[in-house]
Amino acid sequence: MNEKKSAISLKNVRVTYRSGIPLTRATSEYTPLKDVSFELYEGDSLGVIGRNGAGKSTLLRLLNGIIKPDGGKVINHGHKTALLSLTVGYDQNLTGRQNAVISGMMMGLEKQHIVSKLNEINEFAELGEFFDQPVKNYSTGMKQRLGFGVAIHLKPDILLIDEILAVGDSRFKKKSETVMKEKITSGDTVVLVSHSPATVKRLCNKALWIEDGIVAKYGESAEVVEAYEKSQS
Amino acid sequence: MIFLKKHHRDIVFYKALCNLRSEASKTYLSFLWWIIEPVFSMAIYYFIFGVVFKRGTDDFIPFLLVGLVVWQWFAQCISHCSAAINQNQALISQVNFPKIVLPSINMVMDTFKFSIVFALLLIVLWIMGYPPTLTYAYLPLILGMQFILNYACGLIASALIPFVPDLSNLIPHLLRLGMYSSGILYSVSSLPEKIQDVLAYNPMVWIIQSYRDVLMYNQGPNTSHLTSYLIAVVALYALARLLLNKLNPIFARALMQR
Numbered sequence: 001m002n003e004k005k006s007a008i009s010l011k012n013v014r015v016t017y018r019s020g021i022p023l024t025r026a027t028s029e030y031t032p033l034k035d036v037s038f039e040l041y042e043g044d045s046l047g048v049i050g051r052n053g054a055g056k057s058t059l060l061r062l063l064n065g066i067i068k069p070d071g072g073k074v075i076n077h078g079h080k081t082a083l084l085s086l087t088v089g090y091d092q093n094l095t096g097r098q099n100a101v102i103s104g105m106m107m108g109l110e111k112q113h114i115v116s117k118l119n120e121i122n123e124f125a126e127l128g129e130f131f132d133q134p135v136k137n138y139s140t141g142m143k144q145r146l147g148f149g150v151a152i153h154l155k156p157d158i159l160l161i162d163e164i165l166a167v168g169d170s171r172f173k174k175k176s177e178t179v180m181k182e183k184i185t186s187g188d189t190v191v192l193v194s195h196s197p198a199t200v201k202r203l204c205n206k207a208l209w210i211e212d213g214i215v216a217k218y219g220e221s222a223e224v225v226e227a228y229e230k231s232q233s
Numbered sequence: 234m235i236f237l238k239k240h241h242r243d244i245v246f247y248k249a250l251c252n253l254r255s256e257a258s259k260t261y262l263s264f265l266w267w268i269i270e271p272v273f274s275m276a277i278y279y280f281i282f283g284v285v286f287k288r289g290t291d292d293f294i295p296f297l298l299v300g301l302v303v304w305q306w307f308a309q310c311i312s313h314c315s316a317a318i319n320q321n322q323a324l325i326s327q328v329n330f331p332k333i334v335l336p337s338i339n340m341v342m343d344t345f346k347f348s349i350v351f352a353l354l355l356i357v358l359w360i361m362g363y364p365p366t367l368t369y370a371y372l373p374l375i376l377g378m379q380f381i382l383n384y385a386c387g388l389i390a391s392a393l394i395p396f397v398p399d400l401s402n403l404i405p406h407l408l409r410l411g412m413y414s415s416g417i418l419y420s421v422s423s424l425p426e427k428i429q430d431v432l433a434y435n436p437m438v439w440i441i442q443s444y445r446d447v448l449m450y451n452q453g454p455n456t457s458h459l460t461s462y463l464i465a466v467v468a469l470y471a472l473a474r475l476l477l478n479k480l481n482p483i484f485a486r487a488l489m490q491r
Contacts, residue, residue: 017486017489017490018490019490019491020490021398021491023396023397061326061485064329065329065482066325066326066327066328066329066485067482067485067486067489068482068483068486081329083327083328083329085327085328089321089323089324089325089327089328091248091251091252091255093252093255093259094251094252094255098247098251101247102244102247102248102251105240105243105244105247106244106324106328106330107328110240111240111243111244111247134255
């Protein structure tokens with residue numbers, strides 16, 4: 001029935017964080033993901049829901065390849081991924097312009113490409129003259145707007161989004177939400193982590209519900225969200 | 234820089250340039266500090282060892298200058314590179330990229346600053362009566378070797394510190410020890426044979442001696458020594474790259490779990 005190609009497969013994935021100095025016995029252990037298996041298909045927009053600390057962000061890190069699982073396998077079938085985070089390690093001493101170029105390159109854009117988009121980024125982020133000032137002078141909202149301005153130019157095979165559909169004041173929120181929605185529903189492969197089941201239902205065709213480190217339900221977003229909401233009430 | 238993908242090289246050079254500009258913009262004397270700082274430290278060493286302890290021979294000033302300038306390049310690279318991965322937890326836990334980029338940025342910055350000081354050194358030597366000679370042809374080779382050595386040591390330090398944080402306390406002491414055992418303030422050839430044999434394992438001893446031979450004594454380095462040190466340095470660099478490649482996927486974990 002499903003002739004879609006698999007983009008990333010997770011097989012019995014387990015992630016355990018241990019705290020303390022590496023190489024010594026762990027002072028405490030914490031296993032956000034115990035046994036997670038699912039297939040992410042090309043062209044799907046997958047919403048990930050679950051309670052706080054259910055391991056949603058850890059899942060994105062796995063998909064991006066930032067961390068490797070302690071058990072099981074994450075198989076990426078040759079797709080470039082980008083994890084969208086709004087303040088990708090900004091250097092406080094550098095200007096918004098410089099940070100935009102660096103974070104764009106870090107997330108996989110060619111230098112020429114990001115440099116040619118700088119005006120657009122500033123226009124979108126509405127930073128005006130602040131664009132050429134050090135980021136340490138920015139408010140939180142300005143930093144997020146800059147991050148958003150860079151993010152909309154990313155063109156990875158798989159976009160991983162961690163809860164940042166809307167930032168800033170209500171006007172900017174509207175603008176950013178529109179752009180993000182366009183990106184998510186454009187037919188690209190997207191994984192969206194969200195606290196809001198309603199958002200997932202609206203924007204994603206598939207949903208994954210993680211509970212206690214395992215997959216509670218995976219399937220059509222409407223069904224999964226309904227089951228999740230029932231369990232919460 | 235050496236065998237790095239173009240995209241990552243672009244990041245390294247762009248970030249290094251931005252950092253240098255921001256560093257310069259933070260003080261009144263801006264980039265002049267890149268010259269003033271080494272001049273100050275040289276003046277202090279000269280005062281203590283040349284004036285107070287009267288260790289100096291006639292050519293003590295150029296002797297000291299050559300040793301200090303190139304040693305500072307080594308020491309700065311190691312101490313800056315070593316912190317590079319450890320200090321960027323936020324970035325590493327959010328973006329997947331080859332971590333070699335981080336120490337490479339410091340490497341470019343320190344090498345840029347060194348190149349200014351080194352150019353000044355050549356001018357000062359000329360003024361003091363050591364004009365350029367044909368043996369200067371060896372300079373690119375020796376500089377290149379030291380670059381690879383600095384880079385390799387910096388990479389190894391940066392790769393190990395996230396896993397063995399204690400090393401970062403040790404590095405300043407190791408560097409100080411290195412400084413006193415590299416024949417910067419004295420000539421290694423004036424030491425007893427036994428100690429000389431031990432110091433031969435310190436590649437900086439040979440490198441500093443070669444700089445002096447070329448810059449002051451119009452003498453090329455011994456070819457067989459040159460070959461063996463060159464092989465050793467390249468091997469060390471290969472080892473460093475291998476180490477970083479192997480550890481690359483687990484840095485994020487090591488830093489997040491701290």
